[in-house]
Every structure is written in C-alpha cells, then in structure tokens.
Amino acid sequence: MTDCIFCKIIDREVPSYTVYEDDAVYAFLDITQTTKGHTLVIPKKHIADIFEYDEDLAQIVFSRIPKIARALEKNFPDMEGLNIVNNNKEIAYQTVFHSHIHLIPRYGADDDFSMTFKNNGELYSADDMAAIAESIRKNVSN
C-alpha cells in the first residue's frame, strides 16, 4: 500500500532496524523502544488489523512469534518476561493501520510498560457468562 509507513519499511523506502525477516514476515525495532528491544512483527502483505487475517496468514505470522520471543530472551539476560500486544482499531490504541504485534520485553515492575485489567467479574452472573459465551460461539466461523 503506497501510503503505509510499514509497507515502506518492508520495501526499504524507510529505514528500520531488522530483527527477523523471511518471505512473509518482517520484524524490526519499534522506534519508541518502550523497553529495550521493543519489537514489531508484521506480515509483509498489507492488512489493516486482526480482522483481515485468513487462517494461512495467521499461521504464518503468529508462528514466528515464539522464536523471535526466544531470541529476545536469549539476547537480553536481564529480561524477566515479555508482553505481546496487538492493538486493533483506533479505540484500541492502534495508530498504524498495517497489522503488527508488539513484543515488549519486561525488565521489572518499574520499567516503562504497564497494562491494567479492571476486574468486572462481579457484574456478570454465571447465566450471563454462559449466554455471552454461547452467543460468541455461534459467531465463530472459518
């Protein structure tokens, strides 16, 4: 896609720091380096977000993540963990609309990444949960 910064990075029109590359996948350092080694994994095919993957492309892209994660772990002996984040649509903090998966190494509770999940479990009865799950289940298709 002509106006996409990540397509330009894949095509080397815009420079980046390559972490991993094969025929279908490119991984490079995120410019912000939220934590040291913050990496983005992207399909070379331009798709906007998670809703546009077919099973084959998902298999290709997501299967690369464990080995890139292990490379980060091996490379940074002080890395204690890894957050994997994938934002989809503006409301969910997506700012670049070429699908990408953030790999964010964690070095301690006070490093520069944080994420909180509010616990709203008490708002849902067991029947509510069963109905929600059943309703979603009916929408799963190939």
Ligand code: 5GP
């Ligand atoms: P999002 O907010 O869409 O999940 O993440 C987009 C990410 O792309 C941001 O973390 C941002 O730092 C990164 N990014 C945006 N433009 C560039 C760029 O030109 N080069 C690199 N390496 N990263 C970029």
Ligand code: ZN
């Ligand atoms: Zn693109």
